[in-house]
Amino acid sequence: MWKKEKYFNGPLILPWIIPCLGILLWIIVSKTEVVPGYLLPRPLEIGKAGYSYIFGEAGGGPYAGRFLADLGSSTVRVGCGFALAVLLGLPLGIASGRLPYVHELFSNSINGLRAVPGISWLPLAMIWFGIGMKTTVFLVALAAFFPIYLNSAAGATQVNPLLLQAGAMMGVGRVRGTFAILLPAAMPHIITGLRLGLGISWAYLVLGELSGVPNGLGAIIMDARMLGRTDFIVVGIIVIAVIGRVSDRLLTVLLRSCFKSARRLN
Amino acid sequence: MKTRAKVIPLARRPGPEDALIEVDGVRKVFPVGASFLTVLDEVRFQVSRGELVCIIGRSGCGKSTLLKILAGFLAPSAGKVLLNGETVARPGPDRCMVFQEDALFPWLTVRENVAFGLRGKGLSTTEVREQVDKFLALVGLREFHNYLPRHISGGMKQRVALARVLILEPQVLLMDEPFAALDAQTREEMQDLLLTLWRQLSHTIIFVTHDITEAVALADRVLVMSTAPGRIQQQLRVELARPRRRDREDFMDLAGKLSAALR
Numbered sequence: 001m002w003k004k005e006k007y008f009n010g011p012l013i014l015p016w017i018i019p020c021l022g023i024l025l026w027i028i029v030s031k032t033e034v035v036p037g038y039l040l041p042r043p044l045e046i047g048k049a050g051y052s053y054i055f056g057e058a059g060g061g062p063y064a065g066r067f068l069a070d071l072g073s074s075t076v077r078v079g080c081g082f083a084l085a086v087l088l089g090l091p092l093g094i095a096s097g098r099l100p101y102v103h104e105l106f107s108n109s110i111n112g113l114r115a116v117p118g119i120s121w122l123p124l125a126m127i128w129f130g131i132g133m134k135t136t137v138f139l140v141a142l143a144a145f146f147p148i149y150l151n152s153a154a155g156a157t158q159v160n161p162l163l164l165q166a167g168a169m170m171g172v173g174r175v176r177g178t179f180a181i182l183l184p185a186a187m188p189h190i191i192t193g194l195r196l197g198l199g200i201s202w203a204y205l206v207l208g209e210l211s212g213v214p215n216g217l218g219a220i221i222m223d224a225r226m227l228g229r230t231d232f233i234v235v236g237i238i239v240i241a242v243i244g245r246v247s248d249r250l251l252t253v254l255l256r257s258c259f260k261s262a263r264r265l266n
Numbered sequence: 267m268k269t270r271a272k273v274i275p276l277a278r279r280p281g282p283e284d285a286l287i288e289v290d291g292v293r294k295v296f297p298v299g300a301s302f303l304t305v306l307d308e309v310r311f312q313v314s315r316g317e318l319v320c321i322i323g324r325s326g327c328g329k330s331t332l333l334k335i336l337a338g339f340l341a342p343s344a345g346k347v348l349l350n351g352e353t354v355a356r357p358g359p360d361r362c363m364v365f366q367e368d369a370l371f372p373w374l375t376v377r378e379n380v381a382f383g384l385r386g387k388g389l390s391t392t393e394v395r396e397q398v399d400k401f402l403a404l405v406g407l408r409e410f411h412n413y414l415p416r417h418i419s420g421g422m423k424q425r426v427a428l429a430r431v432l433i434l435e436p437q438v439l440l441m442d443e444p445f446a447a448l449d450a451q452t453r454e455e456m457q458d459l460l461l462t463l464w465r466q467l468s469h470t471i472i473f474v475t476h477d478i479t480e481a482v483a484l485a486d487r488v489l490v491m492s493t494a495p496g497r498i499q500q501q502l503r504v505e506l507a508r509p510r511r512r513d514r515e516d517f518m519d520l521a522g523k524l525s526a527a528l529r
């Protein structure tokens with residue numbers, strides 16, 4: 001107990017130490033001018049660029065005020081792709097974790113496809129779907145599918161068989177057994193899979209949007225490169241890091257508020 | 267004239283016609299590598315309604331395997347198990363098991379664990395709550411109803427495990443060394459609790475243990491299993507009056523007899 005009190009402020013301060021040190025280092029580096037400004041812009045310029053990107057009036061400068069619209073379209077893309085990955089990966093993973101036939105049927109192919117780097121799908125996706133929404137959604141769904149599938153399968157495999165037996169003896173049928181025992185018992189693994197999947201979704205969002213989409217968080221990074229605006233590239237990177245972290249927290253909070261097992265296991 | 271009402275117990279020596287459970291020539295063979303291991307061979311016994319039977323045997327003689335067959339988790343390689351004359355084929359709420367290991371749902375509170383088997387039975391929320399309260403009180407866990415399994419002790423977990431199956435009013439209670447992991451003091455408390463509940467609810471109980479004292483303290487009848495292959499090697503009726511004192515001479519005599527039979 002005393003330990004908890006002693007470190008009471010730890011959890012509040014600790015996560016910010018590394019970002020703050022990073023910014024400090026950055027300031028020092030740019031003050032000493034070791035690295036020229038066009039390679040690594042000063043923090044102040046980034047701050048200005050970020051401010052204009054987020055709060056600026058449309059037309060008041062490059063990318064000014066586009067943040068909300070970009071965030072919106074990127075979120076829709078990630079949302080659709082991630083939802084597709086969950087819809088396919090979760091049931092398939094659970095089934096292959098419990099049913100040997102399903103496992104035999106899929107595991108070879110899925111593990112083979114998994115070895116293919118996502119970027120090699122990009123040309124094919126562009127031919128199939130053209131540039132824009134569909135390609136991005138495809139890439140996001142593809143990338144998020146694997147961690148979700150693999151972790152759900154691992155979770156379902158590792159469920160204590162005693163719990164399923166206990167359910168069977170209490171007269172629980174297949175359907176209720178799946179929803180009331182199997183899924184909750186596999187929940188910690190499922191959560192891991194979903195979080196990894198969502199994280200990688202943002203990575204593949206940028207990949208999809210790099211291919212020449214006019215709007216979206218990834219699009220401004222590519223666009224800024226062509227205009228030689230390193231500051232907006234960095235702004236894009238930081239925005240994606242922050243959004244990725246926030247969406248991870250939101251996912252965790254959402255799962256915890258929906259499922260007892262997400263709240264109470266771990 | 268004063269007549270004293272005298273309750274005359276039906277001097278029932280349960281015969282085969284009262285048999286609730288009939289184990290008929292059960293055999294279980296496990297494939298082990300390239301060969302086979304015969305764990306149970308020609309196991310044959312009956313249990314009457316309301317009886318408390320203990321099965322004792324050395325570790326590895328196949329007690330858990332036998333209980334799993336009775337519960338319907340495993341199919342026998344040969345022979346059959348009858349409940350009320352019908353062959354047991356799958357697990358069901360008429361035969362409930364209290365496992366040796368902790369098998370509570372760790373994401374449910376004590377109350378939710380006990381209520382688990384009642385859901386989907388068409389009971390109203392109030393009815394469920396009343397039932398759960400009643401059984402929590404029976405096992406003495408009213409105050410702990412909101413705890414998660416990982417926040418209660420081993421003995422309390424086994425009480426929850428008991429309550430969650432008793433609430434289903436099974437015809438047969440199967441118990442696989444349920445108190446083996448508890449300290450001596452708690453184990454005796456749990457045995458007394460089980461006897462109290464048995465008297466109130468008059469279930470049929472098949473209780474597996476390797477603790478001779480536990481068998482003598484609980485059983486109407488003790489079945490002694492032999493090892494490799496497991497068979498019912500001997501039966502012993504325990505006629506000691508209840509409550510049984512573990513330090514009485516006749517108690518210790520019986521324990522000695524059983525201990526000799528096990529050797």
Ligand SMILES: Nc1ncnc2c1ncn2[C@@H]1O[C@H](COP(=O)(O)OP(=O)(O)OP(=O)(O)O)[C@@H](O)[C@H]1O
Nearest residue numbers: 296297298305324325326327328329330331332476
């Ligand atoms: N699924 C299985 N496959 C192969 N062998 C098994 C299997 N289950 C049990 N056995 C073997 O059957 C024998 C009896 O096991 P069982 O668990 O029934 O013993 P037990 O009497 O309950 O022992 P304990 O008192 O230690 O719990 C053991 O030798 C065990 O190795």
Ligand SMILES: [Mg+2]
Nearest residue numbers: 329330366442
């Ligand atoms: Mg055992």
